[in-house]
Amino acid sequence: MQLIVSPGYEQVTASWFSPDFWGRSAAPVSAGGRGGAWFIESDTSELVLRHYRRGGLVASLAEKTYFFTGFDRTRSTAEFNLLRKLRELSLPVPEPVAAITWKYRALWYRAAILVKRIPGAVTFAESECLEEATLWAEVGALIRRFHDEGLDHVDLNCDNILVSRGRIYLIDFDRCRLRAGVENSADAEWKRKNLDRLYRSVEKRCSRLDSEKRATCWASLLRAYQKKSS
Template sequence: MRLAALRKRNWLILHDVDSLCDAPGSHQMDPDLFTHDYWCERGLIVGEAPGRGNSLFLQATPKEQWALRPYRRGGMVAKLSEKRYLWTGAEQTRAFRELRLTAKLFEQGLPVPRPVASCVTRYGLTYEAALITVRIAGAKALAELLVNDQADEALLHRVGVMIRRFHQAGLDHVDLNARNILIDPTGMPWLIDLDRCRLRTAGKWQEANLSRLSRSVAKFSAPDQVASVIARIHAGYHEDYTAPR
C-alpha cells in the first residue's frame, strides 16, 4: 500500500495510490468524491449504515463497493458544532490519523477494511473530514447476529481470538462494541471504525476494551445468553495464540 497526499487551496487528501486508476470513467481524487451529491448524481449509492453521519455504501467499481463515512461529533459538544473540529495540523486530523493507522494494520495482515482515502477541508481554525474504505462484501455486524441469535460458540470464539490479535499488535480500540465488529459470509470477524484509536504498549486499556465490548454485547443478547456470550468471547481471547508470520 502506497499512501500519497494531495494539497490544493483549503483541502487535503491522503489516499492509497493503488485504489484508483487513470482509466476512462474512473473516479478522480477530488473533494467532491467525499460528498453525498457526487455519488447520488451518478446513481451509485447502494446503501446506508446507521450511526452518526449516515455512512454511505457506494458502488465504486463494478466489482468493489466503498464505505464513505463523514466525521461527526456526538454528545453535548455536537450542539455547538456537529461537523467541525479544531485544526492543529494535517497529520493531527482525525481523518489522516485513522487512515494511516488502518493502513498500518492492513499491511500487517490484520482484518481491517482496506483504506482508500481521507479528505480534510480546512476553514481557518477548524476543519471537516471524511474517510473512504473498501466495504466488506456481505458482512453483518456482530450486533445484528446477536439480536437474531445467529452467533454460535465457534463464531464468538473467533471474535475473541481476533481481538487478542489486535491487542498483540498494540491497538487500543476506544469504541470496541458489537456494531464495530463485522462478520463476513465465511464467518471471519473484522474490526472497523478506528477513529481516535491508537497503538500502545500493553496495559489496563486492554481490559477496558473488553469491558466496553461486554457492555455492548449485553445490549444485543437475550438476557439469559449474556453471560455465555461474553464467556465464549473471553475464551477465544485468552486462548494461546501466535500470529501467523
C-alpha cells in the same frame, strides 16, 4: 484542503467525499452508524464514505468541526494511516481508499474517509450465527490478536465488529492508536477497558439472547481471548 489517496485509486477527487456527487449511487448506512456514513457504488468498487462527527449530544454547530493542529494530525489522516499499518500487520480491517481534510475558518477543519466496503458484511449482533459460541470465541481470539499488536480500539462495540462469510473484521478506528513497549503489557488497563466497553454493548445489542445465553457466549469470548494465540 488535503487529499490522500491509496495507490491504485488515483481517480479519486474531492467530489467523491460528497454524497450528492453520487446521486442514487450513494445510500445512507442504516445499521450501526451515527448518520455520517454512506455506501457508495463507484464504477469500479463498493466503498463506504464516512464524515467525521462527534457522537452524542454535542451542540450541532460543533458536531462536524475539529480543532486544527496540522494536516498530519487530523482524524481522517490518522485513521487512514492506522488502517494502512493494521493491514501491513495482516489484521482484518477495511482497505483505506482515500482521506480528506477541509480547512474550515482559521483554526478548524472537517474531515472524511473512504474505505473499501466489506462485501456482504453484517454487524456482529445481526449475525445469524450469534447463538453459536464458536462465533464469540472467534471474536475473542481476534480481539486478542489486535491487542497483542498494541491496537487500542477506543470504541469497541457490536457495531464495529462485522461478520462476512464467516470471517470477522474490526472497523471504525477513529481516535484509536497502536501502543508499543511498556504501554502494551499483557495486563494493560486499556485492554480491559476495550473489553468492558464491548461487554456493555453486548448487553444492549444482543438482547435477542436471554441473559443466561449471553453469559455463556461472553465466557466463550473471554476464554478464547485469554488463551495465548500462537
